[in-house]
Amino acid sequence: MAQKIATREAYGNALAEFGADERIVVLDADLSKSTKTETFKKKYPERFFNMGIAEGNMMAVAAGMASCGKIVFASTFSVFASQRACEQIRNSICYPNLNVKIGASHAGISVGEDGASHQAIEDIAIMRSIPNMTVICPADAVSTRHAVKAAIEHDGPVFLRLGRLAVPVIYDESNFHFELGKGITISEGKDVTIIATGLMVSMAIEAGKMLEEKGISARIIDMHTIKPIDKELIINSAKETGAIVTAEEHTVMGGLGSAVAEVLSENYPVPVKMVGIMDEFGKSGKPDALLKMYGLTAENIVEKAQAAIAMKNR
Amino acid sequence: MDKQKLKELVKEFRKKATIIRKHIIEEVYNAGSGHPGGSLSCTDILTVLYFHEMNVDPGNPRWEDRDRFVLSKGHCAPALYATLAEKGFFPREDLVTLRHADSYLEGHPNMNTVPGVDMSTGSLGQGISAAVGMALAGKLDRKDYRVYALLGDGELQEGQVWEALMAAAHYKLDNLVAFLDHNGLQIDGKITEVMSPEVVEDKFRAFGWKVINVNGHDYVQIMEALAEARKTKGKPVMIVADTIKGKGVSFMENAAGWHGSAPNKEQRDRAIAELDEYLSKLEVE
Numbered sequence: 001m002a003q004k005i006a007t008r009e010a011y012g013n014a015l016a017e018f019g020a021d022e023r024i025v026v027l028d029a030d031l032s033k034s035t036k037t038e039t040f041k042k043k044y045p046e047r048f049f050n051m052g053i054a055e056g057n058m059m060a061v062a063a064g065m066a067s068c069g070k071i072v073f074a075s076t077f078s079v080f081a082s083q084r085a086c087e088q089i090r091n092s093i094c095y096p097n098l099n100v101k102i103g104a105s106h107a108g109i110s111v112g113e114d115g116a117s118h119q120a121i122e123d124i125a126i127m128r129s130i131p132n133m134t135v136i137c138p139a140d141a142v143s144t145r146h147a148v149k150a151a152i153e154h155d156g157p158v159f160l161r162l163g164r165l166a167v168p169v170i171y172d173e174s175n176f177h178f179e180l181g182k183g184i185t186i187s188e189g190k191d192v193t194i195i196a197t198g199l200m201v202s203m204a205i206e207a208g209k210m211l212e213e214k215g216i217s218a219r220i221i222d223m224h225t226i227k228p229i230d231k232e233l234i235i236n237s238a239k240e241t242g243a244i245v246t247a248e249e250h251t252v253m254g255g256l257g258s259a260v261a262e263v264l265s266e267n268y269p270v271p272v273k274m275v276g277i278m279d280e281f282g283k284s285g286k287p288d289a290l291l292k293m294y295g296l297t298a299e300n301i302v303e304k305a306q307a308a309i310a311m312k313n314r
Numbered sequence: 315m316d317k318q319k320l321k322e323l324v325k326e327f328r329k330k331a332t333i334i335r336k337h338i339i340e341e342v343y344n345a346g347s348g349h350p351g352g353s354l355s356c357t358d359i360l361t362v363l364y365f366h367e368m369n370v371d372p373g374n375p376r377w378e379d380r381d382r383f384v385l386s387k388g389h390c391a392p393a394l395y396a397t398l399a400e401k402g403f404f405p406r407e408d409l410v411t412l413r414h415a416d417s418y419l420e421g422h423p424n425m426n427t428v429p430g431v432d433m434s435t436g437s438l439g440q441g442i443s444a445a446v447g448m449a450l451a452g453k454l455d456r457k458d459y460r461v462y463a464l465l466g467d468g469e470l471q472e473g474q475v476w477e478a479l480m481a482a483a484h485y486k487l488d489n490l491v492a493f494l495d496h497n498g499l500q501i502d503g504k505i506t507e508v509m510s511p512e513v514v515e516d517k518f519r520a521f522g523w524k525v526i527n528v529n530g531h532d533y534v535q536i537m538e539a540l541a542e543a544r545k546t547k548g549k550p551v552m553i554v555a556d557t558i559k560g561k562g563v564s565f566m567e568n569a570a571g572w573h574g575s576a577p578n579k580e581q582r583d584r585a586i587a588e589l590d591e592y593l594s595k596l597e598v599e
């Protein structure tokens with residue numbers, strides 16, 4: 001079985017790995033042990049600043065530092081980053097287009113036992129609607145490392161959506177290529193395309209195998225960058241497979257599914273089925289139990305894929 | 315500074331501030347909207363900052379080692395723009411394009427379109443945090459630039475202000491000086507009636523800041539406070555400036571109604587006439 005690593009873990013490691021760059025500064029809001037910015041703090045304590053439990057202030061402080069040439073990573077749980085500090089991100093970071101990277105961990109219901117108050121299921125929708133913001137939701141540890149690198153190289157605000165749960169490592173560092181705004185085609189297929197993001201990518205891979213057993217050939221895409229979204233890949237996949245399934249650990253309102261549907265309805269309408277959370281809050285429980293409960297499994301993807309294909313043949 | 319020199323300097327500030335006040339009236343009049351009251355109350359502070367205290371270069375607005383200024387009460391952009399134009403950051407003639415669709419002079423400060431603006435503001439409570447970030451970056455880089463911020467007294471009602479003040483004291487940001495434009499008014503009336511932030515000095519001290527009280531229209535007091543702030547080590551400094559909202563235009567003084575409305579033609583003429591009269595008095599003095 002594949003090795004499992006949480007993307008937050010990979011985030012902390014990547015910050016430490018690339019942290020030699022003196023421009024990099026890391027801020028946290030009393031969650032450095034959970035967001036894993038502690039890994040950076042241990043290596044570069046002079047460039048780590050705890051801002052206390054004051055997320056709004058942290059984001060605007062990050063903006064001020066960025067205006068002085070710093071590449072600032074500001075971390076907290078995604079609920080607090082995307083929602084408590086939403087307006088600070090909008091007005092102090094995105095409007096002036098400052099070089100702040102928001103490391104938002106504990107996204108989605110796979111947070112588990114802490115329950116709904118700590119499970120961000122709206123963050124993609126909110127963050128992608130803000131001009132100048134780039135939104136990345138990496139699927140595993142390898143792509144997280146590359147996403148952090150890309151965020152450092154990108155000049156402007158980036159929202160990095162990270163998970164608490166250890167997830168399978170699906171990529172091989174030796175032949176992995178990451179480009180901001182370009183989805184990764186994991187496997188080719190002709191009957192349907194499954195576009196997934198975050199931890200749903202490994203479920204999509206599993207779903208692809210299950211579909212294959214049923215004689216259905218599914219193309220699997222890892223859409224790590226949700227904004228700017230890879231329009232070309234989406235349109236080509238619609239043309240070549242005629243049906244799309246999206247899969248995200250996020251509400252179906254305004255997230256990856258919506259982003260894909262926006263592209264298709266304007267350019268090449270085909271049936272789109274969405275796997276995601278259906279306009280409800282999460283709850284406490286073991287991550288795996290919650291993923292099942294909320295319909296975020298490979299089986300759910302398979303069902304939706306079959307439904308999308310059926311619609312195509314209407 | 316000897317007495318004669320100081321007297322001349324004060325006279326220069328008076329003239330400069332009056333010219334800035336005239337610009338404010340023209341900007342808001344030509345825009346047909348904007349915030350004259352709070353702009354007029356902070357004019358003297360901005361005059362001392364930009365024409366005495368701060369180390370900036372109008373020819374190189376993004377100069378790395380410059381002192382920074384954050385207008386946390388961003389709605390007073392007319393005062394900041396007028397000051398920056400007088401300092402030479404952009405042509406004075408452009409001021410009357412404020413808030414026009416084809417102008418770079420946004421209704422609230424935009425750091426990417428207006429030369430000399432160090433931070434985009436407008437949402438109250440956020441600018442002071444950005445100033446904390448700039449001061450923190452300065453410390454980290456061992457630079458000796460200083461960071462100045464200007465807060466409104468109604469703005470103090472934003473919880474984020476106190477988060478920022480706490481952080482500034484925690485990180486011992488003695489390169490940070492904030493002014494409180496203590497004019498006693500906000501949109502809906504007196505700050506003490508809407509939601510009192512008083513006693514502000516006690517609160518600032520409790521949050522770890524050094525507090526200096528000044529009359530915000532007294533140039534000597536403002537200069538002295540800034541000099542004292544430079545000598546202060548280990549903590550940030552809050553200069554509580556008692557001011558008059560609408561200062562310099564008789565019918566706008568201490569009137570909450572002039573917080574965010576533009577004068578009509580007759581009012582504009584009257585305001586300009588008053589300021590011109592003051593200017594000509596200064597000439598003969």
Ligand SMILES: Cc1ncc(C[n+]2csc(CCOP(=O)(O)OP(=O)(O)O)c2C)c(N)n1
Nearest residue numbers: 352389436437438466467468469499500501
């Ligand atoms: C977060 C936020 N809420 C509301 C406003 C609208 N607003 C603009 S100015 C103002 C009153 C400000 O009063 P004060 O801080 O005392 O400013 P001054 O008297 O110096 O003009 C308000 C409520 C805003 N700009 N930002």
Ligand SMILES: [Mg+2]
Nearest residue numbers: 467468499500
């Ligand atoms: Mg006021």
